[in-house]
Amino acid sequence: MIRAIAVALTTVMLLMSAWPASAEDIASPVVGLWKLTGNTTKIVATGAMEKQAGEHPSGYQLFTKGGHMMYFQAAENRKPPAGKAPTDAERVALFTTLVAYAGTYKIEGAKVLIHFEANAIPGIPDRSYAMQISDNKLTLTADPFLNGNGQQIVSIRTFERAD
Numbered sequence: 001m002i003r004a005i006a007v008a009l010t011t012v013m014l015l016m017s018a019w020p021a022s023a024e025d026i027a028s029p030v031v032g033l034w035k036l037t038g039n040t041t042k043i044v045a046t047g048a049m050e051k052q053a054g055e056h057p058s059g060y061q062l063f064t065k066g067g068h069m070m071y072f073q074a075a076e077n078r079k080p081p082a083g084k085a086p087t088d089a090e091r092v093a094l095f096t097t098l099v100a101y102a103g104t105y106k107i108e109g110a111k112v113l114i115h116f117e118a119n120a121i122p123g124i125p126d127r128s129y130a131m132q133i134s135d136n137k138l139t140l141t142a143d144p145f146l147n148g149n150g151q152q153i154v155s156i157r158t159f160e161r162a163d
Contacts, residue, residue, distance in 0.1 A: 025065045028107050029133050034061045034159035036073055044144050044152040053097070061140075061159055063105060069114065073099040095120070107131075112140065121148075136161040 036059035041050045054076035062070045075097035081090045101124070103117035112129045129140040138159040147153045 026063075026067055026105075026107060027065070028063075030063050030107065030112065030131060030138065031065045032063060032161060033163040034063075034138050035162040036060060036157065037160055038156075038158040039073060040156045041147075042154040042156065044154060053099075059099075060162065061138075061157070063112075067104050067106065068102070069105045070102040071100065 036057055038055075039051065039053050039057050041052055042048070043050065052075070053073060056076045057073050058076070059071070059073035062068075078094065078097050079090075081087070081094075086094060098120060101116050101119040103119075104115045106113045106115075110131055112131045114127045114129065116124055116126060125145070127145060128143045130143075132139040132141075138161070140155075140157045140159075142155040144152050144154050
């Protein structure tokens with residue numbers, strides 16, 4: 001009985017110390033649903049700017065007041081499978097034109113710190129973004145990070161408030 005109580009108390013203490021604490025409401029203008037309007041990737045070594053998801057990718061970023069977030073992006077001009085079930089090549093093409101993740105976030109000044117709990121590509125380290133909000137527009141500029149090709153890049157995403 002004492003062991004069960006100790007385990008229960010330890011579990012509660014660990015859950016209460018999770019980042020961010022779910023009981024805390026975040027009071028920030030970033031809270032809400034944002035419609036993706038653009039995503040540009042800057043290659044740090046060359047300064048080249050690329051729009052790998054096209055000029056008009058679709059997607060949303062959701063920030064809850066409880067500290068949770070979700071992001072979904074689909075590149076423009078994605079092609080549906082030719083048949084009822086996608087071929088392996090079609091699955092690869094669909095997967096490589098999709099970005100999806102969820103987790104928690106914290107606000108530190110003008111920074112948004114993202115902690116990934118689920119990601120289309122597991123093992124991606126947490127990220128930090130500079131946040132700029134002007135009227136109903138949001139820009140998130142990632143701190144430099146390594147992409148899958150080993151290049152240091154900066155992701156710059158733009159949004160309009162959707163809610």
